[in-house]
Amino acid sequence: MQIWSTIVGFVALAASASAQITKVADFSGTPTKLGMYVHVPKNLKTPAPVLVAVHHCQGSASGYNGETKYSSLADQHNFIVIYPNSRSSGGCFDVASQATFTHNGGGDSQTIINMVKYAVDKLGGDADKVFVVGTSSGAMMTNVLVAAYPDVFKAGSVYSGVPAGDGHPGPPGWSNSCANGQNIKTAQAWGDLVRSFYPGYNGTRPRLQIFHGTADSTLRYPNYAEQLKEWSNVFGLTTSKNASNTPQSGYTQTIYGEGTATTAQLVGYSAQGVGHTVPQHESMDLAFFGIV
Ligand SMILES: *[C@@H]1O[C@H](CO)[C@@H](O)[C@H](O)[C@H]1NC(C)=O
Numbered sequence: 006m007q008i009w010s011t012i013v014g015f016v017a018l019a020a021s022a023s024a025q026i027t028k029v030a031d032f033s034g035t036p037t038k039l040g041m042y043v044h045v046p047k048n049l050k051t052p053a054p055v056l057v058a059v060h061h062c063q064g065s066a067s068g069y070n071g072e073t074k075y076s077s078l079a080d081q082h083n084f085i086v087i088y089p090n091s092r093s094s095g096g097c098f099d100v101a102s103q104a105t106f107t108h109n110g111g112g113d114s115q116t117i118i119n120m121v122k123y124a125v126d127k128l129g130g131d132a133d134k135v136f137v138v139g140t141s142s143g144a145m146m147t148n149v150l151v152a153a154y155p156d157v158f159k160a161g162s163v164y165s166g167v168p169a170g171d172g173h174p175g176p177p178g179w180s181n182s183c184a185n186g187q188n189i190k191t192a193q194a195w196g197d198l199v200r201s202f203y204p205g206y207n208g209t210r211p212r213l214q215i216f217h218g219t220a221d222s223t224l225r226y227p228n229y230a231e232q233l234k235e236w237s238n239v240f241g242l243t244t245s246k247n248a249s250n251t252p253q254s255g256y257t258q259t260i261y262g263e264g265t266a267t268t269a270q271l272v273g274y275s276a277q278g279v280g281h282t283v284p285q286h287e288s289m290d291l292a293f294f295g296i297v
């Protein structure tokens with residue numbers, strides 16, 4: 006037993022050591038000077054899907070790379086991972102300014118879009134296969150990105166966030182009412198907020214998968230229902246079905262509208278008793294994105 010765990014330990018170390026990320030030195034950083042880090046598999050077959058992986062507050066690009074398996078999965082499944090790195094002292098992203106909420110309006114959201122353009126232009130990324138995943142501040146950014154740039158992303162996965170357009174829940178400018186899940190709006194009001202990020206947009210919208218823990222004491226659980234209200238309104242989905250203990254004990258899966266867990270426009274996962282944040286389910290993300 007002990008030998009086995011030692012061997013497994015070495016394998017895990019080897020896997021994480023091979024999944025290095027590199028700073029893109031010639032990325033301009035405009036308009037908000039975020040750092041751009043990437044993992045590009047050796048022998049990448051191009052054009053390759055692009056996954057943007059956005060870290061949480063008090064986090065970093067390299068920290069998120071260490072906490073998640075996206076880079077090693079990229080080696081197995083041939084995609085590029087972009088890790089934006091916050092420039093704020095608290096390690097949060099700007100998920101509340103009018104600029105970040107506006108298509109081509111500036112803010113951290115536009116800087117991340119410029120990273121996607123760089124990956125498509127210079128690293129062999131496929132502009133038709135761009136995805137985003139994030140945790141906490143990164144989850145909020147995921148909602149902001151798919152709301153403001155629905156033309157760029159095909160799908161997103163949100164781990165423990167708040168609705169797009171809600172107040173700033175990360176320092177500086179912490180919003181208690183948002184974090185505490187007290188900003189309750191109608192589905193129509195949330196939907197109008199999302200539509201205001203890119204007025205007149207009438208194309209296809211990115212598909213979304215949203216995770217939240219019922220015991221989240223940082224971004225409280227009502228934020229889960231508010232996100233689902235928001236996106237079901239944007240997508241015009243009025244029916245849903247629940248499956249308990251899916252994909253694991255204590256998780257309730259809610260599929261909106263037609264389709265399955267990997268094809269539906271909107272899928273939620275409520276994790277009973279789980280706090281901040283819901284553990285990453287990388288293989289579910291890749292399946293939802295259609296990468297695997
Ligand atoms: C969608 O928007 C584009 C660009 O604004 C416009 O050219 C097109 O006519 C619109 N399509 C519909 C169906 O409204």
Ligand SMILES: *[C@@H]1O[C@H](CO)[C@@H](O)[C@H](O)[C@H]1NC(C)=O
Binds near residue numbers: 257259
């Ligand atoms: C589905 O599950 C959610 C919690 O995950 C719950 O709020 C909702 O009432 C459930 N819907 C049905 C029809 O049981």
